[in-house]
Structures are given as C-alpha cells and as structure tokens.
Amino acid sequence: MDSIIELRHLKTLLALEETGSVSLAAKRMFLTQSALSHQIRALENYYETPLFERKSSPIRFTPAGERLLQLGRELLPLVATAERDLAQIIEGEAGELRLAVECHTCFDWLMPAMGEFRPLWPQVELDIVSGFHVDPVGLLLQHKADVAIVSEAEPQAGIRYRPLFAYEMVGICAKDHPLAAKAVWEAGDFVDETLITYPVPDDMLDLLKKVLLPQGINPPRRHSELTIAIIQLVASRRGVAALPYWTVMPYLEKGYVISRQITETGLHSELYAATRSEDSGKSYLDNFCQIVRDRSFADLPGLTVLEWKEGGK
Template sequence: MLELRHLRTLLALQETGSVSLAAERVFLTQSALSHQLKQLEAYYQQPLFERKTQPLRFTLAGERLLALAREVLDKVAAAEREVARIRQGEAGELRVAVECHTCFDWLMPAMDSFRQHWPAVELDIVSGFHADPVGLLLTRRADLAIVSEAEPQAGIVHQPLFAYEMVGIVARDHPLAAKKVWQAQDFAAETLIHYPVPDEMLDLWRKVLLPAGVSPLRRTSELTVAIIQLVASRRGVAALPFWAVKPYLERGYVVARQIGEQGLSSELYAALRSEDAGLAYMQDFLATVRERSFATLPGLTVLEG
C-alpha cells in the first residue's frame, strides 16, 4: 500500500502545512491528494493528521510515517545519485551566474548541500552581478544561469525553479500602509527604491508600472538591508520578494502590502546549455535548489515548465 508517492506527499504536507499547497508541490489536484490521504488513513485505520489545525499538525501515526518518508526518500535520492555517477562519472564543472540580488539567500544553502552529494564537481559562482547571464553560457564563462524570464534562445534550455510573490514595502506610518492592496497609481507620487538593474529586469516596472504609464522618481541601492532602511526612514517605497523581507516584517521595521488584485508574481528559471541539460549533477543541482528553497523560504509556489 505504501508507495514513494505517498511518502513525498507526507513530506510536502509537513513542509507546506497545507493540503492545497502540498497538492501543488506534488503536481496533484487538491481532491486527488485528499483522496490519496483518505486511502492511506483507511489502510492504517487511523487519522494521520488533524484537519482543523493551521498549520496542519500530524498525529503520532502520521509523525511515524513522516519519519519514514525522510529516511527512505533520502536513501532513494542517494542511490539515484550513485547510479548517475556510475553512468556519467563524478567529476565536472558547474559555474553559476545570477541576475538577481536576492538569489544568495537561497542559493548558498543549496550549494552547501550539493557539495556533499558531488564533492568532485567544481562548484563556483561567477563573481559580480550580470545583466546578461545567458551570454556567459554561450561564451562558456558559466554553466548555469539564474534568470527571471525563459526567453527562447538557440542552444539554451530553461528549467523552472519556483515562483514567489513580490510585495510592496513601506514605513509603518506612511499613508500607503493603510491600503491593503496597491495599484500602479499608488506609486506615482512616491520615490521607488530598487536595485541598480535595467528596467526590463524589474517585475514591478515591467508588469505593473509600464502598462499603466506610471513613472515614479527613482533611487537605487545594492543591498536589501539598505533598501529596507531607506523605506523605514520614509525615503521611498520598494517592491521586494516576500521571503526576503519577512524577517524585517517580523521585527516591525516596515510593513508589506499586496501589489495588484491578484498579487505580483515573479519567477525564477535555470538556464543552461542544451548539451549539458542531461548531466546528472546538473539535474541534481536543480533538484537540490528546489528542495532547499521550498523547505526554507515562505510563500513559494510551483513553477511549471
């Protein structure tokens, strides 16, 4: 009765704390996942978690199966890596280029985990911020690039990593703090503080402000903490990933508000050369990035390829 897919479902439930989010994580509809859980509970003749808690809380029986899931899935992943090493070899080079200033919050933990799995792969970050990381792939100065758009290009494939919400942040005593949802016009009279990148790399500009014809005053800063400090001092407003600003929200430095009626969603993809897409260590690096990010960053959603 107990299959690997059940164990993956239990882990997804534990990491997300929600049936709906877990269903998205394992690529099932919510009803299909609920049916799967009911089958398990019928088989073991007892509930595996308490349905009316938020976040979801496992019963003792559920905790035991959850522990089994961690143990078994870790061993399965290790065995699959060993088989891949036998087939393709253990050594290689993986130089990562990034175009986002907040990538390092989740990239570094993933790199640490990856090094334990593939110690013979030379893993490095191409130093500096790169406005055209895909160009580094084509000139063989990088092997993988983290990008926000999957633009078709000859010789390049894109693998989805995850999607996340961009939120507007403002000082607690700013007039915009009273609005739960911001529209493009709310930025018109403000100073927009953002990273020093081209406009086309700013999702707020590309998806919200430009279509509405809104062009606020600008100010740039390289560091997230500096942007937070400027916003808290009422020098302007900003739009940043929810997971990047959550620690500052918890300390009460600033407040966050939804941008647009549906929220402002941003995406991250891994771009790599077509010839390298099948390398086992490359695919394991992408799997590690997704696994670590979903386990540690709040508010992520699955991004389908």
Template sequence: MMSVLELRHLKSLLALAETGSVSQAAQRVHLTQSALSHQLKQLEAGYGLSLFERKTQPLRFTPAGERLLGLARDLLARVAAAERDLARIRQGEAGEIRVAVECHTCFDWLMPAMDQFRQHWPAVELDIVSGFHADPVGLLLSDRADLAIVSEAEPQAGIVHQPLFSYEMVAIAAREHPLAHKACWQAADFAGETLIHYPVPDEMLDLLRKVLLPTGVNPARRTAELTIAIIQLVASRRGVAVLPYWTVQPYLERGYVVARQVGDGGLQSELYAALRGEDAAQAYMLDFLQTVRDCSFAALPGLSPLSS
C-alpha cells in the same frame, strides 16, 4: 502484510510538512487539491488513523502523522542518495558548474543549496561567476558560465530552460506610511512615491514591467545595492520598495516595515535555470537543479512550483 504506503504518499507528507497547507502541497506534488485530499484520506483509511489535525493553520500532524513524516524524511533522502550513486556509475562523478546570476536576492537560497550539493557531489567543482550580470545567458554562450539563474525563459538557440520556482513580490513601507493601512496596492498608489530598487535596467524589474509601465505609472526612483540598505531607506520613509516576500520576512517579524500585496492577484515572479543544451542531461547538473528546488521550498516561505 501488504503495505498501503507508497513513495508518492511520503512525498505528499513531506510537501505538507514544508508548506503547511493542502493547496500548496498539491502544487508541489503536481496534483489537484482534491486529488491530494483523496490520496491522504485513502492513507488514513488504510491505517485506521488520523494523520493531521485539519482545522489548524498551519496544518498540524498527529503522532501517527509525525511517525510517517519521519519515515518520509529518512527514506526519501536514502532513495535520492541511491539514485545519485547510480547516476555517478552511469555518467561519472566529476565536472564543473559555474553559476551566473542576474538577481540580487539569489544568494538567500543559492548558497544553502550549493553547500548541500557539495556533500552530494564532492568531485564537482562549484563556483559563482563573480559580479552581477545583466546578460548571464551570454556567459553560457561564450563558455564563461555553465548555468545561469534568470527571470524569464526566453527561447534562444542552444539554450535550455529548466523551471526553479515562482515567488510573490510584496510592497513594503514604513509602519507609519499613509499606504500602510491598505491591504493591496494598485499601480496608482505608486504614482506619488519614490520607488527604491536595485540598480538594474527597468526590464529586469517585474513591478515596472508587469504593473506600472503598462498603466503609464513611472514613479521617482532611488537605487541601492544591498537589500538591508533598501529596508533601511524604506523604514526611514525615504520611499517604498517591492521585494521578494522571503527577503523581507525577517524584517517584518522585527517590525521594521510592513508588507502589502501588489495588485488584486498578487505580483508573482519566476526563476529559471538556463544551461547549454549539451549539459542539460548531465546527472550532476540535474541533481543541482533538484537540490536548489528542494532547499528553497524547505526554507523559503511563499514559493510555488513552475511547470516545465
């Protein structure tokens, strides 16, 4: 009997399981929401079974859906492993990736991805260039790093940018803060506050670059090196901060602070991988980038894919 099941269906099921919604899953697999819904309905019609309980939030799989989801996790992992084996045969399996970062919160998602990548490519030396770097692309050009995590894909000779993901930045405040009752903060709400942020230049802070400075708002500042220190200062009503949602989620669950949307459409930030053009086609480099995306989307809430 000919099967109605294809790899694209399994990828869609896995995206649904990891995002919990059709709209976010559609972004992950680069389809419109209606196209993904149509694909899923065709799959259900082919089996004569419902795969999801659609009125639940997040979306919940039926027993039939769980069976196919288990197959997706198993088969897609085996397909990826086979393709890595073929890449090793074609290009070899040894190499080096020295990673430079410009963001303080990168390690929340970078370390798990590095751990998984080491299992895929044990002969590739993987390391983080120590310290915080305001110009990580400069390290690529001087051959002191092989890959840089950056927030903007600025065109530069000899450098290729690969999209990783987009994520939401949220404003956080103490639970009893006067702004805590507002669901959405505008630029003017920051005017009388002390903004607590990492000790980086203004052009590296999306809140300042995209929201505050264009409107002429430049609040008082205080800096802290560590995320937990920023959370503690905010919880003590020493100021407010804007951080990635995935970073603050554990503290929201514990009730230390509250999080609010910035601007009517939310404040979105992006992350890209910058690498030298001659390294862009290396099989282990491409797999490292895909491992970063896969691990991040599986573990971090509120991510969106970036187009190439």
C-alpha cells in the same frame, strides 16, 4: 511480503507535512488535488485507518500517519543517496558548475543550497560567475556558465528551463509614511513617490514592467546595489520600494519598515534555473537544481509552486 507503500506515497505524505494542506501539497507534487487524495485513500483503505485529520489546519497526522512520515524521512534520503552514487559511478564524479544570476536577492537562498551541494558532489567544481548579469542565458550559450538563475523562461534554442518557485513582491515604506495607511497599493500610489531599486534595466523590475509602465507611470528613481541600503533609505522616508517578501521579512519583524500588497491580486514574480540542453544528462546539474528548489521551499516564506515548462513559458 508485498507492500502497497511506494516512494511516491512517502513523498506525498512529506509534502503534506511541509505544506500543511492537501491543495498546496498537490501543487508541490505536480498532481491534481483528486490524484493526491486518491493516493492517500488507497493507503488508508489498505490499512483501514486514517493517516491525518481532515478538518485540522494545518494538517495533524494520526499515529499511523506519523509512522509513515518517519519511514519517509528515513528512506527517501537513502534512495536519493543511492541514485546520486549510481550517477557518479556511471557518469563520473568530476564536473564543473558555474552559476550566473540576474537577481540581487538570490544569494539569500543560494548559499545554503550550495553548502548542501558541495559535500554531496565533492569532485564538482562549484563557482559563482562574478558580478550581476543582465543576460545570464547568454553566458550559458557562450559556455561561460553552466546554470543561470533567471526570472523568465523565454524559449530559446539549446536552453532548458527548470521551474524553481514563484514569490510575492511587496511594497515597503516607513512606518510614518502616508502610504502606510493603505492595505493595498495601486499603480497610482507611486506617482509622487521616489522608487528605490537595484541598478538594473526597467524590464527586469516586475513592479515597473507589470504594474507601473502599462499605466503610463514612471516615477523618479534612486538606486542601490545592497538590499540593506534600500531598507535604510525606505526607513528614512527617502522613497518606497518593492522587494521579495522573504527579503524584507526580517526587517518587518524588527519594525524597521512595513510592507503592503501591490494591487488587489498581488504582484508575483518567478524564478527558473536555465541550463544548456546538451547538459541534460549531467546528474549533478539536476541534483543542484532540485536542492535549490527544496531548500528554498524549506527556508523561505510565502513561496508557491511553478508548473514544469520544459521549453519556456
């Protein structure tokens, strides 16, 4: 008996479940909203039953939709395992994956992804290149690293970029700070503030690069290597900071600091996984990048999808 159900249908339904909306699921699947809706309509027309309630938010699935979701949860991991097994048969199981990062907060979400990767590829030596790296792509070209997590996909010969996700940077201050009264912070609000940052060059800080320096604002700095130390300094009214929302959310929930949107449109940053073009045939690298992306969307709040840009931005 032939079936209309395809893997793409199951992936779409799972994306709908995870995101809770058609528009967000379409972005996750790199489809237009109309293309995603067409997929769902094809299934609904074939089985003559709706799969989810159109006016519910988040989406509520019908019994028929729940049954297909169950199929997706059972089948898609089996397909992924089979594809991984085939890659290991064809390419061999052994390899090396040395990871370099330029992001101080990356380890919050990298560690779970690494924990998921290890048992799937036990013969691949997985390691982190020690230290913070201003030029992790340079380590790729020197063959000192195999994957680099970077904030910009600058076109460069021999380098391939995979989009991971975009996220919002929020301003944080003490609960009794004067800026706590403002819902949105603009560039001018930082003029008389001490900015607490990681000890990195200005061109690696999106608040400075995208908001403050273009307006000629260059506030005094105080540096710390540790996120928790930045939070403590902010809570003690030693200054203000801009950090990823996922990083500060636990401290917001505990009431240590408060967060505010930066500019009317928000301050958004991006992350990419960079690899050498010559390594494009190594399935374990592809699988690692996919695991990082999937785990991040599952574990971190407030992420948005980045479009695939093979050569860079």
